[in-house]
Amino acid sequence: MTGFKSCGTPDNRSCWLRNPDTGEEYNINTDYETKMPQGITRVYHLNITDGYINANGLDFYGAKLFNDLWPGPLIEACWGDEVEIHVHNHLIHNGTSIHWHGIRQSQTMHMDGVNGITQCPIAPQADFVYKWNATQYGTSWYHSHYSVQYADGLQAPITIHGPTSFPYDEAIEPITVTDWANNSAFENIYRNPDQEDILLGGLGNITRFTGGKTANTTEIPRGYEIWFDDIEPNPVTRAKRYLLRLINTAFDTTFIFSIDNHNFTVVEADFVPVKPFNATSILIAIGQRYHVIVEATPVVNSSNPAANPLPDDGNYWIRTWVAKDCGLISKYIGDEENYMKTGILRYDNTSTADPSTTAWDVSLDCSDTVFNDLLEPVVPWTVGDPSNGKVGEQFNIDDLRGASAGPYATSFFSFERPDSKEVRPFQTSYGNPTFLNLDNVGDEWPNGWVVVPENYTDTDWVYLVLNSNNQNHPTFGPHPIHLHGHDFAIVQQENNEVWNPKVFKPNKKNPPRRDVVLLPKNGFAVIAFKTDNPGVWLMHCHIANHASAGLSLQIMERQAAANVIWPPGDSKALNEAHTLCASWNSWAYDCKNYWPGNLGNESDPNYPSCVDAVNLQNDSGV
Numbered sequence: 001m002t003g004f005k006s007c008g009t010p011d012n013r014s015c016w017l018r019n020p021d022t023g024e025e026y027n028i029n030t031d032y033e034t035k036m037p038q039g040i041t042r043v044y045h046l047n048i049t050d051g052y053i054n055a056n057g058l059d060f061y062g063a064k065l066f067n068d069l070w071p072g073p074l075i076e077a078c079w080g081d082e083v084e085i086h087v088h089n090h091l092i093h094n095g096t097s098i099h100w101h102g103i104r105q106s107q108t109m110h111m112d113g114v115n116g117i118t119q120c121p122i123a124p125q126a127d128f129v130y131k132w133n134a135t136q137y138g139t140s141w142y143h144s145h146y147s148v149q150y151a152d153g154l155q156a157p158i159t160i161h162g163p164t165s166f167p168y169d170e171a172i173e174p175i176t177v178t179d180w181a182n183n184s185a186f187e188n189i190y191r192n193p194d195q196e197d198i199l200l201g202g203l204g205n206i207t208r209f210t211g212g213k214t215a216n217t218t219e220i221p222r223g224y225e226i227w228f229d230d231i232e233p234n235p236v237t238r239a240k241r242y243l244l245r246l247i248n249t250a251f252d253t254t255f256i257f258s259i260d261n262h263n264f265t266v267v268e269a270d271f272v273p274v275k276p277f278n279a280t281s282i283l284i285a286i287g288q289r290y291h292v293i294v295e296a297t298p299v300v301n302s303s304n305p306a307a308n309p310l311p312d313d314g315n316y317w318i319r320t321w322v323a324k325d326c327g328l329i330s331k332y333i334g335d336e337e338n339y340m341k342t343g344i345l346r347y348d349n350t351s352t353a354d355p356s357t358t359a360w361d362v363s364l365d366c367s368d369t370v371f372n373d374l375l376e377p378v379v380p381w382t383v384g385d386p387s388n389g390k391v392g393e394q395f396n397i398d399d400l401r402g403a404s405a406g407p408y409a410t411s412f413f414s415f416e417r418p419d420s421k422e423v424r425p426f427q428t429s430y431g432n433p434t435f436l437n438l439d440n441v442g443d444e445w446p447n448g449w450v451v452v453p454e455n456y457t458d459t460d461w462v463y464l465v466l467n468s469n470n471q472n473h474p475t476f477g478p479h480p481i482h483l484h485g486h487d488f489a490i491v492q493q494e495n496n497e498v499w500n501p502k503v504f505k506p507n508k509k510n511p512p513r514r515d516v517v518l519l520p521k522n523g524f525a526v527i528a529f530k531t532d533n534p535g536v537w538l539m540h541c542h543i544a545n546h547a548s549a550g551l552s553l554q555i556m557e558r559q560a561a562a563n564v565i566w567p568p569g570d571s572k573a574l575n576e577a578h579t580l581c582a583s584w585n586s587w588a589y590d591c592k593n594y595w596p597g598n599l600g601n602e603s604d605p606n607y608p609s610c611v612d613a614v615n616l617q618n619d620s621g622v
Contacts, residue, residue, distance in 0.1 A: 001037050013164035028163040031379050032136050039081030049090045056197045056204035057220040062184040063153040071202045072156025079137040079162035085130045095121030099145040102271050102515050108132050109535030110573045114145045116428020116621045118435050120581035137162025138271040139174050139245040139289050148544045151185035151251040165267045165378050166276040168293045171243040177320050179253040179329050189545050195329040200224040200342035208339045209332045224343035228296040239297040248284040251544045253327030254366050256283050260316045260357035264292040270514035273378045280360040283368050285480035286542040287516040308358045314347030315355035323366035325477045366478050368518045369493050375512035383489050383508040383528050384461040391501040392463025399475040409618045413551035425550025426450045428621035431585045434536045439568045450553040458532040467499045467524040479519040485537035487513050488527040495520040534561035548619040
């Protein structure tokens with residue numbers, strides 16, 4: 001950026017860029033909603049292919065990969081950059097679309113990557129170019145938003161470099177943690193979608209789990225490891241501090257992350273820098289991210305020093321626990337004492353020994369409310385009163401398993417208003433996305449689209465009351481709820497309580513802020529966002545098969561303003577969307593591409609045979 005120089009140092013990461021002539025800075029206190037540096041354009045190419053993974057000792061031949069890598073390639077940019085990604089779909093049987101999780105997409109809603117809402121899927125052998133601005137900084141991930149496809153391998157980290165609220169010396173590459181089923185998520189979605197392993201940094205060990213498959217293992221990959229420099233701190237040379245960037249990319253599981261004998265300093269949650277606070281473990285729901293700083297100074301567990309001594313060999317377990325009631329992986333745990341040992345921190349990079357360390361005392365409760373008093377954003381918000389009613393709009397989680405939900409094979413979840421007389425599991429139309437219908441007049445939308453209009457000004461606030469304490473159709477666990485296009489404030493979040501609007505007392509003074517909230521089991525969460533980003537935004541549960549079973553809705557935000565940004569008949573973005581949809585519809589409505597179809601059997605005299613072929617979309621589409 002002309003006239004500006006980097007000003008961050010290991011002892012002061014709060015400064016990012018400074019103009020030495022004027023003294024102007026971009027730093028940790030800069031309001032990134034109104035101001036950002038002028039960056040450069042960074043270009044990436046992603047080739048999506050069918051492939052093979054051995055992540056944990058079992059071969060999986062149904063993988064779908066970015067650039068033939070697992071996890072996919074890291075996308076990096078700096079705060080203020082434009083990011084341009086060329087996506088080439090070489091899959092044989094699947095379309096795809098790529099979502100840039102947590103990227104705000106200010107006035108670029110059409111780049112959000114949600115098939116059926118912001119675009120049609122990219123057909124096999126077709127291409128699409130995504131462009132978006134890095135208006136915030138931190139760590140996130142990108143993944144397929146085509147049904148449950150990301151669980152087959154289409155996921156990878158994003159890092160947007162920027163300032164940090166606490167000093168550190170060295171950053172470790174982003175660390176993903178996920179569950180793993182050892183077969184395709186498209187197979188699992190039609191039965192209980194059990195997961196059978198935990199992968200840290202893309203690596204796992206199936207022998208720590210049961211399920212009848214351990215006898216078929218091939219080579220077990222060496223597990224995830226990180227190395228710290230063993231520098232003895234003294235008055236001149238302090239211990240090194242490392243930045244760890246944690247991402248939960250799971251299908252179904254909430255994890256609790258810890259490193260034996262090491263404290264964390266938490267500095268960021270979901271692209272929102274926070275004032276530093278200390279912890280020995282951190283719960284990460286699906287889609288959530290944290291930046292934590294770890295000092296290379298092991299500490300003894302003061303509550304029980306005899307049981308948690310420092311080892312002589314400098315090896316420490318990294319643990320990823322399954323939170324209680326927050327993962328179907330639990331039934332496959334074969335070794336309750338060791339399953340969570342998914343990585344190793346070493347101070348000696350020549351060592352190959354397993355650690356002998358003891359875990360911190362960790363609560364396995366599946367609740368992130370414990371951090372609500374600690375997640376204090378550095379750039380403060382004062383939340384206004386709701387414009388959409390006295391307390392906002394209420395949506396109950398309906399769990400319809402065992403009921404006849406319709407309208408498609410896997411529909412058993414929905415967001416419902418309290419006075420609703422009908423069940424409305426969400427379902428998109430792949431070939432006719434909402435983006436191409438922004439000029440729709442009135443409130444008449446296809447029933448399955450579940451469009452929630454929010455037509456206010458760019459300074460108004462919308463409150464959404466998300467209630468899982470539904471006595472008619474109770475849910476069986478917490479739900480990680482993700483809103484596209486926004487950070488939101490969590491103005492109230494309660495476990496095991498009934499929502500009562502008469503006693504609602506929202507926290508409006510700089511409340512916790514993020515883009516994924518863990519909706520408690522038998523509780524509620526109230527989130528608030530400013531209607532300053534016109535477009536249509538998906539809100540959904542990030543448990544993959546819950547979203548595919550209908551637990552989604554779309555916010556139609558300031559529809560009139562959206563039609564000014566993307567005027568019908570005079571918009572390059574709309575023209576490109578129509579071209580992409582023509583490509584998709586040509587492929588998708590050719591019955592030979594249905595399942596099982598006849599693709600690849602062109603020599604068959606009956607080709608194209610469409611007997612017994614089934615239409616592609618039989619879930620919600622997201």
